[in-house]
Amino acid sequence: MKILVCISNVPDTTTKITFTDNNTKFNTAGVQFIINPYDELALARALELTEKQGGTVTVVNVGLADSDPSIRKALAIGATDAIRINAEPIDAYFVAEQIASYAKNENFDLILTGRESIDYNSGQVCGLLAEMLGIPSVNAINSLEIENGIATMMRDIDGGREKLSAKLPLVASALQELAEARIPNMRGIMSARTKPLTIVEAAGIEKNSATIGFELPAAKGSCKMIAPENAEQLIELLHNEAKVI
Amino acid sequence: MSILVFAENTDGNFKKSTLEAVAYAAEVAKNTSTTCVAVSIGNVDDTKAEELSKYGADKIVNVKNDKLATFIAEPFAKILANISSQENASIIVVSNTYSGKSIAPKVAAKLKAGIVSGVISYPDTTNGFKVRRTVFSGKAFADVDITTPIKVLAITPNTFTTLENNKTVNLVSTDSGLNDADFNTTSIEVTRVTGKIVLTEAEVVISGGRGLKGPENWHLVEHLAEALNAATACSKPVSDMDWRSHSEHVGQTGITIKPNLYFAIGISGAIQHLAGVSSSKVIVVINKDPEAPFFKAADYGIVGDAFEVMPKIIEAAKKLKAQHA
Incomplete structure (x- = not known):
C-alpha cells in the first residue's frame, strides 16, 4: 500500500500570537514550529497500517526551507521518504493544488491529512485535494481499517458518528482518536538524516485569495467577581444582567 | 446572478x-x-x-x-x-x-x-x-x-x-x-447522540477540568447542564486521562466552540484551552486559584472550591428553571 500524508508546519500550541508589518504578517520571532498535531495522528495511523500490511508512507509539505525540521521529524517518526514542494503556502486551495499536481502521477492508494491545521483552521485540503484528483474524501475520521482495497471508517458528524466505507484511492482527514501520536526514538532520529527529502519546484498556480491583515481580539473588560458564599447570585446575574440563560 | x-x-x-x-x-x-x-x-x-x-x-x-x-x-x-x-x-x-x-x-x-x-x-x-x-x-x-x-x-x-x-x-x-x-462512499450506520444537547450547537456549555478531581464528580457539571439545557464539555487533560470522551474536549486541538455562555469549572485556562472557547459571548470561571489565567478572559468569576460553590449554583439554576417552566 502506498500512502501519502500531508503535513503542515505550524506554531506550537502554546504560542502567543502577534503580528508585524502593520498587522499584515504573523510574527514568527521566537516561535517554535511543530508538525500540525492532527497531521501527526494521520502519520501515526499510516505507519500502523503499513507495519501491518506492508507499504510505504510518504510525507508531503508545501512550504519553504523553514519546514525542514518538521519534515525531518516526520521521517524520524517513521515515514519512508518526504517531499517538500517549495512554495509559501498561501491558502488551502493553493496548497491542495500543489499537492494534487505532485500526487496525480504517483498513484497513492490512500492520502491522509489532519482535520485542520491549528494555524489557519480551514480544514479544506482534504476535500479540495480529493476533488482535484477525482477521488472520494471523508472528513474527520476517528478510525480507519483497510481490507481488500476497501477503507472502513468512523467519522464524526453533526451530533453523532457515522460508519462508512469507500473504495481506495481515497483522501481522509484525521481526528483525535484515529491514532496515538508517536515520539521519535533514537534509531529513528539517526535514520531520518539519511532518508530522502526531495525538494520539488512549485507548480505555477495563481492564488485566488489574499490575507490583507490580522487583528487580535479586544481584551476582555474586568471580570466581575462574586464571593463564594454568595455563589447563587451568579445565576441571577447570568439571567438578568448578561441575559444568557 | x-x-x-x-x-x-x-x-x-x-x-x-x-x-x-x-x-x-x-x-x-x-x-x-x-x-x-x-x-x-x-x-x-x-x-x-x-x-x-x-x-x-x-x-x-x-x-x-x-x-x-x-x-x-x-x-x-x-x-x-x-x-x-x-x-x-x-x-x-x-x-x-x-x-x-x-x-x-x-x-x-x-x-x-x-x-x-x-x-x-x-x-x-x-x-x-x-x-x-x-x-x-x-x-x-x-x-x-x-x-x-x-x-x-x-x-x-x-x-x-x-x-x-x-x-x-x-x-x-x-x-x-x-x-x-x-455515490462513491457507502454509509453503514449512523449513530446520533440522543437526549443530550450537541456540543457544537449548544448555546450554553458547562465544562469541567482537572480541578474536579475525578470522573465521579462530574454530576456537578451534568446537573448544572441539565438545569440550564446546556451541553457538557471538558479540558484536554480530562479527556487525556479518559475521565470524559474525546468528543467533549474543547480547545485548540479539540473542538472550537462559540456558545452564548461558557461555564468553566476547575479549568485553569491554558492558552490552548482559551483558543477553543474565547469566542464565547460570556465566560464564567470557577476556580480555587485566584491566579488562574482563565479569570483574565472571564466575564464572571468565583474564587472558591467547586465542591462548595457548585451545589449552591445548581440549586439556584434549578429554581430559575422551575420559575420559567
Whole structure:
C-alpha cells in the first residue's frame, strides 16, 4: 500500500500570537514550529497500517526551507521518504493544488491529512485535494481499517458518528482518536538524516485569495467577581444582567 | 446572478445554523441587489422547505431523493455545484458544521471558486471582496480578499442572526439527477447522540477540568447542564486521562466552540484551552486559584472550591428553571 500524508508546519500550541508589518504578517520571532498535531495522528495511523500490511508512507509539505525540521521529524517518526514542494503556502486551495499536481502521477492508494491545521483552521485540503484528483474524501475520521482495497471508517458528524466505507484511492482527514501520536526514538532520529527529502519546484498556480491583515481580539473588560458564599447570585446575574440563560 | 445557500437538514428538519446561513445569504443578496436561492437536499417535505422563505430565500430548490436522506458529501457537493451553475451563483454560503466543512471545499474545487472558512462578517465589497474569519483557533482574526469570480463562504455557527424576512414562497421540487456512480462512499450506520444537547450547537456549555478531581464528580457539571439545557464539555487533560470522551474536549486541538455562555469549572485556562472557547459571548470561571489565567478572559468569576460553590449554583439554576417552566 502506498500512502501519502500531508503535513503542515505550524506554531506550537502554546504560542502567543502577534503580528508585524502593520498587522499584515504573523510574527514568527521566537516561535517554535511543530508538525500540525492532527497531521501527526494521520502519520501515526499510516505507519500502523503499513507495519501491518506492508507499504510505504510518504510525507508531503508545501512550504519553504523553514519546514525542514518538521519534515525531518516526520521521517524520524517513521515515514519512508518526504517531499517538500517549495512554495509559501498561501491558502488551502493553493496548497491542495500543489499537492494534487505532485500526487496525480504517483498513484497513492490512500492520502491522509489532519482535520485542520491549528494555524489557519480551514480544514479544506482534504476535500479540495480529493476533488482535484477525482477521488472520494471523508472528513474527520476517528478510525480507519483497510481490507481488500476497501477503507472502513468512523467519522464524526453533526451530533453523532457515522460508519462508512469507500473504495481506495481515497483522501481522509484525521481526528483525535484515529491514532496515538508517536515520539521519535533514537534509531529513528539517526535514520531520518539519511532518508530522502526531495525538494520539488512549485507548480505555477495563481492564488485566488489574499490575507490583507490580522487583528487580535479586544481584551476582555474586568471580570466581575462574586464571593463564594454568595455563589447563587451568579445565576441571577447570568439571567438578568448578561441575559444568557 | 444569485447568492446560493446550502440549507442543511437533520432528519428532515432545519437547525438554527441552517436558518442563520439562509438569513446571511439573504442579507448578502439584498446588499448586492441579487436573489437568494436556498437549496435543500434530502427528504424534506415541501411544506417544511417552504419555511426557508421566512428567512429571506427568494427561491427554494428542494432536491428530494430517498438515497440522500442522510448527508453524503460526494453527491451533495455535486448537486450543489450543478444548481450553482444553473442559478448563475456568484457566492455559495454554507454553515461551517461537520457537513458544511466536508461539502464546501468540494463545491469550491468543482467551481474553481476561492473559499474562506470560519467567516464571521458580511462581505465588504467596497474594494474587492473582503471577509473576516477567525484564525489560530480563535486567537486572532484575519481579513481575506477573495479574487475569483465565484466565492464559497463557510460561516461560523452562532455568529449571525436568524432575522425573519418574509418572502413570497417560490419553491421548485426536483429529483437529484444523479446516477449510482456519484455515490462513491457507502454509509453503514449512523449513530446520533440522543437526549443530550450537541456540543457544537449548544448555546450554553458547562465544562469541567482537572480541578474536579475525578470522573465521579462530574454530576456537578451534568446537573448544572441539565438545569440550564446546556451541553457538557471538558479540558484536554480530562479527556487525556479518559475521565470524559474525546468528543467533549474543547480547545485548540479539540473542538472550537462559540456558545452564548461558557461555564468553566476547575479549568485553569491554558492558552490552548482559551483558543477553543474565547469566542464565547460570556465566560464564567470557577476556580480555587485566584491566579488562574482563565479569570483574565472571564466575564464572571468565583474564587472558591467547586465542591462548595457548585451545589449552591445548581440549586439556584434549578429554581430559575422551575420559575420559567
